[in-house]
Amino acid sequence: MNSPEGNAPRGFVAKILALFVERAGDPAPAAPARTSALRSAFTLRGEATPLLAAAAALTCVGTIILLWAFVTWGKEAESRILSPVKLPSPAETLEQIPSLITERELLKSTLWSLRRIALGFLCVVSIGLPLGVLAGAFAGVRAFLTPPVLFLRYAPVAALLPLTILWARGVGEGQKVLFLFLASIGFFVHDVASAIGAVEDRFVNTAATLGANSRQLVVQVIFPLALPSIVTSMRTVLGVSFGYIVLAEVIAAEYGLGYLIQSSERRGAKEHIYLVLLVITSLAFCIDRGLAALERWLFPYKQGSGR
Amino acid sequence: MSEPRLDVAMQRPGAHVVGEIDGNPVVESAAPTENHAPRTPALELRHVTKIFTLPNGKQTTAVRDVTLVVEDVAERGEVVSVLGPSGCGKSTILNCVAGLAPHHPPTTGEVLVRGEHVGGPSASRGMVFQAYTSFPHLTVLDNVAFGLRVRGMERDERHAKALDWIGRVGLKGHEHKYPHQLSGGQQQRVAIARTLACRPQMILMDEPFGALDPATRREMQELLLSIYRDPAIEVTILLVTHSVVEAVYLSTKIVLMKPNPGEIVKLWDLAPPSHSFEETRTQPTFVKLVAEIESRLRGRDVDA
Numbered sequence: 001m002n003s004p005e006g007n008a009p010r011g012f013v014a015k016i017l018a019l020f021v022e023r024a025g026d027p028a029p030a031a032p033a034r035t036s037a038l039r040s041a042f043t044l045r046g047e048a049t050p051l052l053a054a055a056a057a058l059t060c061v062g063t064i065i066l067l068w069a070f071v072t073w074g075k076e077a078e079s080r081i082l083s084p085v086k087l088p089s090p091a092e093t094l095e096q097i098p099s100l101i102t103e104r105e106l107l108k109s110t111l112w113s114l115r116r117i118a119l120g121f122l123c124v125v126s127i128g129l130p131l132g133v134l135a136g137a138f139a140g141v142r143a144f145l146t147p148p149v150l151f152l153r154y155a156p157v158a159a160l161l162p163l164t165i166l167w168a169r170g171v172g173e174g175q176k177v178l179f180l181f182l183a184s185i186g187f188f189v190h191d192v193a194s195a196i197g198a199v200e201d202r203f204v205n206t207a208a209t210l211g212a213n214s215r216q217l218v219v220q221v222i223f224p225l226a227l228p229s230i231v232t233s234m235r236t237v238l239g240v241s242f243g244y245i246v247l248a249e250v251i252a253a254e255y256g257l258g259y260l261i262q263s264s265e266r267r268g269a270k271e272h273i274y275l276v277l278l279v280i281t282s283l284a285f286c287i288d289r290g291l292a293a294l295e296r297w298l299f300p301y302k303q304g305s306g307r
Numbered sequence: 308m309s310e311p312r313l314d315v316a317m318q319r320p321g322a323h324v325v326g327e328i329d330g331n332p333v334v335e336s337a338a339p340t341e342n343h344a345p346r347t348p349a350l351e352l353r354h355v356t357k358i359f360t361l362p363n364g365k366q367t368t369a370v371r372d373v374t375l376v377v378e379d380v381a382e383r384g385e386v387v388s389v390l391g392p393s394g395c396g397k398s399t400i401l402n403c404v405a406g407l408a409p410h411h412p413p414t415t416g417e418v419l420v421r422g423e424h425v426g427g428p429s430a431s432r433g434m435v436f437q438a439y440t441s442f443p444h445l446t447v448l449d450n451v452a453f454g455l456r457v458r459g460m461e462r463d464e465r466h467a468k469a470l471d472w473i474g475r476v477g478l479k480g481h482e483h484k485y486p487h488q489l490s491g492g493q494q495q496r497v498a499i500a501r502t503l504a505c506r507p508q509m510i511l512m513d514e515p516f517g518a519l520d521p522a523t524r525r526e527m528q529e530l531l532l533s534i535y536r537d538p539a540i541e542v543t544i545l546l547v548t549h550s551v552v553e554a555v556y557l558s559t560k561i562v563l564m565k566p567n568p569g570e571i572v573k574l575w576d577l578a579p580p581s582h583s584f585e586e587t588r589t590q591p592t593f594v595k596l597v598a599e600i601e602s603r604l605r606g607r608d609v610d611a
């Protein structure tokens with residue numbers, strides 16, 4: 001807008017990125033392919049090459065770290081823009097990694113959180129899968145299950161926490177699993193039922209004219225065809241479970257990543273909060289990517305699977 | 308299995324040559340001598356009417372009073388083509404014969420296949436749709452073996468049978484591929500082999516080649532011909548198509564329909580094709596019939 005060409009934002013970002021890419025890549029004069037890759041990355045609905053995408057992401061991370069270093073610059077607390085109580089500097093945070101691992105037993109807490117997530121996930125899948133398949137296949141079951149599914153999908157998750165403490169008589173492992181279960185089961189049953197319902201009639205009709213009975217239609221055609229969507233839904237459940245378990249552990253737990261955050265806020269090193277947050281998001285990301293790869297391997301025919 | 312049909316036909320008692328075209332004997336095989344009663348028709352539609360009630364409460368008549376008899380000819384199949392503009396009830400008729408809801412059951416009238424009422428879908432009436440319907444999670448082999456598997460056939464046996472059919476539709480070497488690795492024509496071959504593996508009495512095809520390019524379409528037409536000429540298969544094919552040339556070339560019977568409400572306008576009984584497509588399509592009788600049907604489809608002389 002403020003440039004004579006009138007396409008200032010695009011040109012500006014592209015120029016900055018070009019600087020970055022050229023420094024990161026070979027110093028040779030920009031090849032035409034690179035220029036067009038850059039242009040493509042910043043045209044409407046264009047595509048970015050993997051190198052360009054990585055460069056853009058790194059630029060973002062770099063900017064955040066620079067900003068972070070800037071607002072926490074200085075030895076004395078008074079000379080900083082943000083006091084160390086509010087935000088430790090990048091160097092101070094890095095220094096706390098060993099204590100997080102040894103004194104705070106990061107690995108143990110991580111395993112506890114993963115165990116709770118896994119148990120909750122198992123409960124959600126083992127109960128939600130049959131219910132969702134039945135709801136997707138039979139309108140009567142769907143109508144019957146609609147009220148509790150709707151309730152659980154729209155109930156505020158945080159409000160379920162005190163209830164699970166009441167029901168499970170305390171804050172033991174049962175309460176954690178129950179909470180994860182209640183927080184996800186509504187969504188999962190809904191997703192499975194939709195996936196089953198979305199299987200196209202032509203496959204079902206074809207199978208029927210090949211002699212399949214109702215049970216065979218469900219087991220050999222409808223369920224396998226819905227499975228890719230169901231697995232995508234499982235991925236989502238696992239992803240949000242990370243958020244929910246931390247919430248539950250922040251409220252009350254003896255171990256766990258949420259417990260680490262909560263106790264660091266009260267009495268430990270504040271740096272640990274940021275480190276644990278990074279651990280949680282990295283773990284969730286890695287698990288999601290792993291499942292995405294599994295999806296691509298299991299369902300090569302599913303368009304756009306595992307993205 | 309694939310002996311020329313003429314040889315087989317002439318070995319049968321009661322089979323006789325009824326004519327000769329360009330030196331080729333034309334064989335009509337009569338019913339076995341010990342059975343003079345007419346054979347049960349392969350397909351019979353008796354006054355079939357289907358009225359749909361729309362969600363807004365209005366009613367539409369998809370087809371009205373459709374009556375059609377397809378005789379059962381010994382030693383070969385039949386190809387009955389259904390032609391007509393969109394919405395004239397072609398799919399409704401096909402689905403009624405297949406036994407698929409919501410078209411089945413008809414509002415009034417009867418559908419009989421080899422004398423038996425159609426009560427629902429069955430492996431004896433296979434369906435091939437225009438949209439590709441190969442099960443994406445199964446290999447070509449398991450797709451073709453699907454009908455055998457649901458009827459409880461052992462793995463080795465059904466795989467052997469499926470392999471045989473895969474070879475017959477020209478897909479040898481592709482048996483371990485998945486449908487997404489196949490072309491459109493290959494997918495329709497899978498669909499046809501999968502249906503044939505169930506040894507159906509009828510194959511119902513709803514615009515099966517509509518999504519294929521012309522060359523592939525020609526190949527598929529020849530595949531259909533080889534199927535219904537095969538005395539060991541003896542299947543009646545009910546084919547919905549938009550190609551008049553295809554219908555006239557392939558069919559032993561053509562059904563022309565009109566919409567609003569769907570009704571049969573005219574029927575033609577044709578001799579089975581005996582020549583290659585290239586020879587046939589230039590024959591005057593062929594050209595004349597194609598022109599007549601096309602002009603009727605364009606709306607002229609429909610009531611004549």
Ligand SMILES: Nc1ncnc2c1ncn2[C@@H]1O[C@H](COP(=O)(O)OP(=O)(O)O)[C@@H](O)[C@H]1O
Nearest residue numbers: 359368369392393394395396397398399400409
């Ligand atoms: N499931 C349905 N519900 C309501 N009307 C239908 C349904 N299926 C077909 N029809 C109507 O019946 C008529 C014939 O449809 P169809 O058999 O699909 O025609 P064609 O296959 O010849 O194009 C059309 O007017 C169509 O709108």
Ligand SMILES: [Mg+2]
Nearest residue numbers: 397398399513
């Ligand atoms: Mg149709």
